[in-house]
Amino acid sequence: KAGVTQTPRYLIKTRGQQVTLSCSPISGHRSVSWYQQTPGQGLQFLFEYFSETQRNKGNFPGRFSGRQFSNSRSEMNVSTLELGDSALYLCATKTAGGGTDTQYFGPGTRLTVL
């Protein structure tokens, strides 16, 4: 089975721009979660989507948004980029709604904001 795929792997943007990141889950996985990892704040939960609905949300401003498509692929969008948005963005997927399912992480998208 193919693993979790994230595109692009690296991205450079300038302040004020917006960016869209993509996550393709393992086949059969319907839950997709997004995380931000920075040296200053560590690993932080952004949001989780299940069956095209946002199920949970972390403590991030409204500039961070996401969506999930009927094939379970997910995108996250960051508008009006700030320098502090430079981070590794990870997505993780799991099979179904149950909280006990194991999450599998993608390799991440490294975003640099100049």
Place this chain on the structure above:
Amino acid sequence: AQSVTQPDIHITVSEGASLELRCNYSYGATPYLFWYVQSPGQGLQLLLKYFSGDTLVQGIKGFEAEFKRSQSSFNLRKPSVHWSDAAEYFCAVGRASGGSYIPTFGRGTSLIVHP
């Protein structure tokens, strides 16, 4: 709100020695608890998880962790460390929400393995 403390930023062990990484959490109810490992080029990987039941949890790569409610701890152990275990280790606590959970991560412990 839940929180996680990993008191050790770095730990150095010799290959073959035993390992214990500490994790303390703060959460009002029965927590979901996790340990993850992150290696360069390997991404983040779940080592083990605790939701309920037996407080000693076995994971992958020979790791285990013990949930101690009285101490609010979930320490990770391995009897004999291999050089390939050198990595960053994260403990996390999950708050049940919406049929799933919202995780909060510790700041991580960097494991250095000497030959």
